[in-house]
Amino acid sequence: MDLAVIACIAAALAAAVHGYIFVLETLRWEEPGTRRVFGTTPEQAALSKQLAANQGVYNLLLGIAAVASVILIVTGLRGPGIALLLTITGIMLAAALYLVVSDRSKGRAAVVQGFFPLVAVVTGLVALGQSV
Template sequence: MDPAAVVVCIAATLAALVHGYIFVLETLRWQHPATRRVFGTSAEQAAQSKQLAANQGVYNLLLGIAALVGVLVLLTGGADAGLAVALTATGIMLGAAVYLVASDRRLARAALVQGLFPLIAVVAALVALAG
């Protein structure tokens, strides 16, 4: 396997794990005090936004699953298709992270957590596709 594709597999898997964790926070633990501290919400705000947060959490989970599908396709010999799926999923993740920091500079740390592995995967996928 191309070294860049190996990097895609690792970074996309790590991105999927981060997005799976975000799913847990936004869907299963949204009103928990520790989660409210992470997102800076009050108990009242968390209660009022529970459905919206859960919907966003499901999006994060589905993006993570898509990234893992790309990795699985890559690992089973479908280089171009796997790269395309992984690039799409991690590109969307990266776009969301860029939007997050662009919309509020105070969220730069959250955007970094959300976007670092997708950024690595996107760059590696572009290198692999160019090679």
């Protein structure tokens, strides 16, 4: 199987996760379920709403760029698509690593945020090596 296909699937799943994070941080930040996920009180959520929304938009844009990389690859622009895929999923992976390094209690969240980007980066690098 072409590893670029696996990289595309992983990037698309990473985009879906980041889209979901956007919904939580931007549209549902003060909802009880979201507060449980992030461990915030109603007061903390109210005070951090604008900051969370801004972070949510970043997550949405990362997801959109990951989808764009998949579209490039699928439409035959493999080189630029893999380059974009590696850049975007590398950023996602770096953010997940920062999360767990900065706060060990966030390990589960870091795995959720970083697993699909890790798969995309590894398979994308191998796919890139195969096309050279």
